[in-house]
Amino acid sequence: MSEPSYPEDLRYHPEHDWARIDGGEATLGITWYAQDALGEVVFYDGPEVGAEVSKDQPYAEVESVKAVSDVIAPLSGEVIAVNESLADAPEAVNADPYETGWMVKIRLSEPSEVDSLLDSASYAASLE
Amino acid sequence: MSSATLTETPQQAERAETIYEKSVPGRRAAQLPPSGVGETPIEELIPAGLLRETPAELPEVSEPEIIRHYNRLSRRNFDLDTGFYPLGSCTMKYNPRLNERVAALPGNARLHPAAEPEDAQGALELMYLLQESLGEICGLPHVSLQPSAGSQGELAGLLLTRAYHADRGRNPRKVLTPDTAHGTNPASVTMAGYEVVKVATNEDGGVDIDDLRSKVDEDVACLMLTNPNTLGVFDSNIVEIAGLVHDAGGLLYYDGANLNAIMGQARPGDMGFDIVHVNLHKSFSQPHGGGGPGAGPIAVSDRVEPFIPRPQVVRVADGEGGWKYDLDEDRPKSIGRMRGFQGNFGVFVRSYAYILSLGGDGLSEASRLAVLNANYLKQRLSEGRAGKYLPVGFDRHCMHEFVLSGAPMKKQLGIRTLDLAKRLLDFGFHPPTVYFPLLVDEALMVEPVETESKEVLDSFADAIEKILEEAERDPAIATEAPYTTPVRRLDEVAASRNPVIRQPKPE
Amino acid sequence: MAGYTPATGPDREAMLDAIGVDSIDQLFEQVPEEVRLNRPLALEDGLSESEVYSRMAELASKNRNPEGDPGFLGAGMYDHYVPAIVDAITSRSEFLTPYTPYQPEVSQGGLQVMFEFQTAMSEITGLPVSNAGLYEGPSAAASAAYLAMAVTGRNGLVASRGIHPHSRETLATHAVGFGAELSEVGLEDGLTDAAALEAAIGEDTAAVFLQNPNFLGSVEDIARLGEFASARGALVVVAVDPMTLGVLRPPGECGADIAFGEGQPLGNRLDFGGPSFGFFCAREEYLRKMPGRIAGQTEDVDGRRGFVLALQTREQHIRREKATSNICTSQALNALAGVIHLSWLGKAGFVEIGEMLARRTAFARRRIAAIDGFELLHDAPVVREFAVRSTSVPVEALRSGADATGSRLQVYPLGRDYPEFEDGFLVALTEQRDVKDIEWLCAALERSAAAGASEPATSSGAAGTQTPPADTAAPKLRLAS
16 A cells, blocks of 8 residues: 555544444554554564553554554453464555554453544544 | 666675585584594493484585685675775774784683683783773773673663662662663663663753753662764763752763763763763774674772672782782672673773873874864765755764764655665765664764774765765666675565574575 | 874864864864863873884783693683684684674675574574574573563573573672572582472573583583473573584473573683673574574575675664663674684584593593592583592692692682582583693692692682672572662
8 A cells, every 4th residue: 555545434543553443342453654654564563362452552563674663552452353464474564554454353441432533534634 | 877887796696605505515624633532432421312413504614615605705794994984873993903913912812711810910910901091081980891892881880870779778760861872771771670761852962951850850860871972962061961960869871982082082080970881892993893892891980889890800919019910709799790701801902902002192182083084074064965965963063973964865856864875885985874863864973083084084075975966867876776785785674574594404 | 102093284284174173172162171181191102013012912921821731721611722714714804894784785794694603503502593692601691581581571580500600690680680580509419409490490480591511511401400490481591512512412402492602612712701702592482582683684676695684673773672682792703703613613523522522521530530639529421521529639729839739720619609619620621632631630630639638738828819709609599689
């Protein structure tokens, strides 16, 4: 994905993370902007199923050749699924940050936190 | 580029082969002496279950093949004896060959580290003399030579800080470092069990005093500072900074990476620092060896002295009107050992020979000429295209190094600092340090050192001008560089995604 | 003053003119007057090259002549023969004078050497990953502790008293910073006390530190000892002497998670203790937690094979306070000496030298044990060094020449590090100590013992006698803070 893209069906955290809300669950990942700033991702180190993540706290790390970045949780909850394919193909984070490059799926512990996230337009505006 | 320049050089045409790929079963180099005690089967000496079953896959090669292999590899390195190496914060000064000769004297090179002190009097005396010399240069009376490198000196210094506070019944948790600090500083801080607190930089490139004041409290164990700092700026507020930290009960740690700017001009001890590490491979001419060895002795004030690593080389009266030298292990408050034996003695020999060669007058002159060279090169690079595309980060006289920003070059010419660096390789120069300090966008950190001539500095400035002129015409010349090096730009992404870090085992 | 700076008077004038100042002093205007030295350094003025050579040669001559009577000192550093090609290659400026390979296009030589070194260390230790080198042996123990604590989330370190006393003391120094609790396990008949080791490992144990051969020269059963640690989820960390790995079962085949050691025996001269190199090898799963530099293979834009520094995000210049280590040197030149020596020995020679050491050691041990007045400190198998107990002459007296014969034998006294072995000493062998040298040592010991038996010796004249540090003297060490 070479052009900036911030899908409207997602909610965004100012630390460049997205969440796809599905009832009491959410899928999380990093935004186009974050993967572009980082460069080619060479390694992803994420939590295991069952781990707790807390809003605004790091839950994973992504590395490029010359940089490493914490991945910040936009919402709190328990990890119910992880993207196993990132272990062998971390480049998916660059190629398709919103689909094949997703990181974890969580069961929300504080669904009301969703209200604090940005919509696509506000997030894109914050990058100006 | 013209097709002529894209012709593969003979060196490029030669595929890199490892020594393992040159192995041929049955070949060998070593001929060992006979044991002289009979060929008892090894199983009769050591129980079979503790023995190796399959030999290690080391190469099978003859001696001439080894020499040729490594000579060929050596030609794939750029080195200081071949050309200008203005790597910022690394002090790539000439490595005198005399130092290699004296380090190799059998009395030094073959001396066992567990020799009785009376069998090692020359070595201990040399270490004592080096301790005294470094103490004078740093303005701090006590020196431990033990740390193996600057990074280990830092860690030792932080452990000294911890011991110093503990001895006073205190347990502060924070260490302040400027945001311009070398990455080693925060890494060492964590390993010493402290928490890093960053201090901002002011518009002159020094410590932001207001920010410092807001962060100094009784929970601060020490402030780590490089002065001149990584921007090549001497912090004129150093006395005030020292006062602030000392008043709160903290210590001041001096990262000696940039000591080459101030030898004989000013001393960290006189600025208020309590602990200094010195990189003998920078200011004191130990060759860098492609990434070691070095040594990172520390100099400390009286109040920190009880805690320095053991053993310490001491001089004691010999009872006959002279001196003898000994290793003092009996240091009850010492933090203990940082490593085995007495430190990198071979490095001490070279650095002490260097100090004798230059003398106090020569060391002082070396720093003055390092600063002259840096300011001259900074001036040359403020002219012409360099002045336009590569502005200096902080516009004042620099010390021994200076930092340029490639941001305008990137914006106006479409070439990054990395591209400029790679193109410099084609001109026969090692590039400056790039992308450090992080504070300066597209940073280029230049340290020309005192052992380079004006002609070399001029030719470097000319090369930069030429590269920028090329880039105005065709940025691809730089973005695709280098062309003439043994290999061209390498795929670092692949190397980190799927690391291959050893020769695969033979089929 | 040495002629290492080219700037002439006219050069200086021209440069000052260009800068637009009148004097070099003006360039130092940022340095406040109150911190200026304003006097010459209180050091001698510079000397000519020949004067410096004489001065340094005189200092070197005050050290005991290494070409004189044979030394049997070991204790981690050994007087092996360094092949001439090591000097020839490591003195080339292309290896001697570059910095760390930050520009890989012009550092392929150094990077490939790292790759070859990593391969060699991986082969001899039997572990799949190796870094490009660390400072030296004992501090590599601290690096292993840091890794073990990071991956296990525990803070207990259990060290056998069979590991080098310098490694134990270095671990203790670093444990204070790491927030680790270090405890020690004693020796029984020259070997790590297995029952005590098992008892010492708890739920908070991050790593168990063993050494093979251990400090007393004994070959340990690492596989058996390591199982106690693995069963409790602790890492098995083994210090090894690389020169014995041609014959001894490598740590990777004994269940070790990490192997480290002092590289000096491989191609590095003694140099009174340094510089040398440390090595650090581990199981694959710890690759991204390794300390230090690692070279990796890749390709350039035209598809040529090349090498780069790989996995740099582990390191201090990127990860800063979260780095896997603060170490940024790999002792590249010393590691080069190591890989040349290993290539020179080659697949067969590496085994042969280990076997020769084992045979000479067995011979020397048998000979000394037969001397009246000396006996073996333990019966455990040995390979290149062994421990002897003197029942006739104080060990310090043998060393200092204060015994009746004044031999001043170069053997390692155990009492300084092990109060429990006050009467013990170590004898180390290399390919440079032949049968004639062994017989010389035996004759000297025989004379000492005979004289000692008739005329009680005293160690009161011993120079440099020191009491062992308080915390290593205790058989069990616990660090409070």
